[in-house]
Amino acid sequence: MASLVFKVVTLTVKTVAKPLAGQFEKYVMGHPVLRSKVISLAQFIHRVDVRITRGAEGKTGRAFVGDMSEERAVQLASKVASEGFLYSTAIALILIEMERKSVEESEKKRKQLEEAARITALHERHIEQEKSLKADQDQMNQILSRLEERLLMMEEQIMDIRKSQTRRWFGFV
Template sequence: MAALLFKVGLLTLKTAAKPLASRFEKLVLNHPVWRARVIEMAQLVHKMEVKITRGAEGRTGKAFVADMTEERALDLASKFVSEGFLYGMGVALVAVELQRKNKEDSAKKAKDAADKQAIRDLHERHLQAEKDLRAELRTMSGQLHGLDERLLGMDARLQFMEEQMGRRRGWLPSFGGGGG
């Protein structure tokens, strides 16, 4: 939703740029100091335009480029100021959009990095749990082996006792329980 509002705001600024450029143009052309500067700039632009045109046509050598009349210079200056304002607004809008996009990208990268770190941490916990379980398994295996040894020892003693009891039954039939 915020991105939509941002885009609508940029579109509104872009749409308002032309009337704003017109007002800016009038302000600059009515200001005495700025008026003189933009007329100078228009004369320079005119001279560069003539030189570029002559170079493109293949003409060489220096040529005298007369200054424009003040009316033509004001016309060119007004176009220059207006287009410069529109260009500046366009650059500003692109810069703002780029900054917003970079902010989104850095937030996404930070989230991805946090997710990857969480996965690494979970993996480390699982590895540690596996290591702990293997150690516990070795301990239990050792205990089971010890119990197995004790059981074998008890079986051997029980068998020995049964053998002893069987021998006694033979010479004491009344205590054997089955005398026979």
């Protein structure tokens, strides 16, 4: 159930993040310090993009990469701001999911260890009971052996008594 709730919350955050990214973009572009930082980042991305494109085309050597126009830099900067917000939201959701999985795994591991300890204790108790039963059985076997000896001895005595009584009856004594 908790997993389902977490997934619904994650989906909701992803859905809400898109309009929030637009609001974040407006805020960044309206803030003078953040705006200049994001425009500088956009110019840097433009220079890296041009160098990668030149390298992919097989062009070598250093080339002057001019800055983008202000309008184009603002467009790229606003796109960077909104995509950066969405990216950071996605990373936060991934980290939260990883933490949740880690907690679940540690709980599962703890339960497995408890179960293993319970089974080990049960096994040890079983072994002790088996030893006790074996000792009781050995003791009972000894008692039974002594009783059998006594029974044989008593049967011999009864046979001797019967023989002596039989002799008396027939006058052989």
